[in-house]
């Protein structure tokens with residue numbers, strides 16, 4: 001029966017504290033938000049934020065750094081800014097890259113350490129770390145900074161400052177079975193929390209002790225049917241040792257699962273009860289979350305522990321956490337770097353393939369071009385190395401008898417001597433092609449244009465006009481003087497073509513074009529471009545006319 005009562009008593013006590021802790025945690029979070037806004041301006045979240053909102057907003061460390069710099073100017077010299085205007089910050093802002101906000105958070109934690117103010121672990125700000133206690137640690141830290149700020153403002157920074165700790169105990173706020181204790185007891189446990197924040201450590205402890213006594217007394221009174229005369233008599237007879245009973249109650253508080261959330265508990269209790277021979281045996285035997293044996297060799301730590309606190313141990317713990325955070329960050333960064341490296345590698349390989357493809361395509365193009373050129377000039381050869389065309393000039397006098405009797409498409413021409421209309425007066429000629437009196441300059445050039453391309457491919461070509469005076473040589477080769485663009489002769493059209501082709505191929509080959517103009521007259525060759533009229537230079541390339 002006593003065991004059952006102990007269990008109910010313990011459960012009820014926990015539930016009251018859990019309920020109170022939850023209320024306190026909310027109130028403290030609002031207090032922290034309000035103070036931060038008063039120091040750094042609007043945070044862009046509601047003034048009564050949820051745990052998630054609160055932590056999300058502090059995650060990049062910017063607000064924390066700015067706040068500590070306001071409280072203690074110069075505490076952090078370099079703050080990594082996030083240039084997102086406050087009005088654009090959503091409830092779930094885009095986080096900075098991990099390494100950037102880690103720098104802010106780390107600088108803030110170091111600055112808090114230097115001010116000897118309670119800090120938290122960087123991992124408490126992680127997105128997934130919203131577990132019991134992690135937000136409370138951040139809130140505690142902000143409120144400690146707030147208290148320090150107020151201390152500085154009131155005392156001008158004189159006198160030592162002792163941050164007041166959260167009055168909460170490490171217990172799971174979600175614990176159920178709230179019905180295990182009368183509801184009016186719960187109500188009576190509600191405290192004026194704003195007044196409590198100003199209580200000293202001793203007064204706070206005394207008040208908590210008073211509340212504990214009240215709860216236990218009320219609970220025992222409410223369960224008087226279990227408190228029969230035998231139980232009270234056993235107290236009187238000394239069968240029940242009150243110290244042992246209390247020890248058992250406390251030991252139940254420190255069950256292994258609770259130890260994880262309140263690892264300092266055993267150390268504190270050991271120190272409290274070390275002079276007592278009534279320390280329950282099973283409390284000694286209960287495994288705890290923190291192994292204090294590691295301190296056995298350190299006299300310094302033993303001394304510290306005897307005072308109830310060990311800064312070295314706390315620092316070691318913080319540094320271990322930070323080391324763990326750094327390891328995680330390092331692993332993430334290495335993974336990102338490896339990803340980038342393999343991406344770059346595959347991009348380079350891809351690039352290499354594309355260059356290879358382009359090179360082989362260019363090679364193929366050159367090969368095809370060469371084949372094409374060979375075939376093209378072969379066709380020109382097949383058409384005949386020497387080609388003779390005939391152009392019939394239109395008659396100047398209308399009505400005069402025409403000597404041209406027939407012009408065939410196959411290049412045949414029949415001439416009739418008007419003075420000999422018999423068979424003897426008819427002469428037949430065969431050319432590559434015959435241009436009739438109506439043929440235009442363009443018709444004639446179409447037939448010789450393919451030869452211009454052969455010139456550009458390195459073949460020698462000669463086009464010249466031959467005929468009696470007034471038959472139209474100059475007209476065909478140069479065009480009439482003062483004529484329109486349509487009447488330009490072969491010389492001009494061929495040169496135009498040469499320059500166009502040279503321009504089109506300029507990326508592949510550079511051409512040098514030279515022009516000579518000579519005249520053969522009375523079997524004398526004369527250079528028409530030479531200033532020396534007696535000059536008889538005559539190696540020519542393109543054409544002659546005269």
Ligand SMILES: Nc1ncnc2c1ncn2[C@@H]1O[C@H](COP(=O)(O)OP(=O)(O)OP(=O)(O)O)[C@@H](O)[C@H]1O
Pocket residue numbers: 392393394437467468469470471472473474475476480546
């Ligand atoms: N196809 C043609 N259509 C119209 N007019 C032409 C044509 N061929 C020649 N003529 C005209 O005939 C005349 C004589 O032509 P052109 O001067 O070209 O002869 P030519 O053979 O160069 O003579 P020469 O040997 O004396 O220099 C010119 O007035 C020219 O304009």
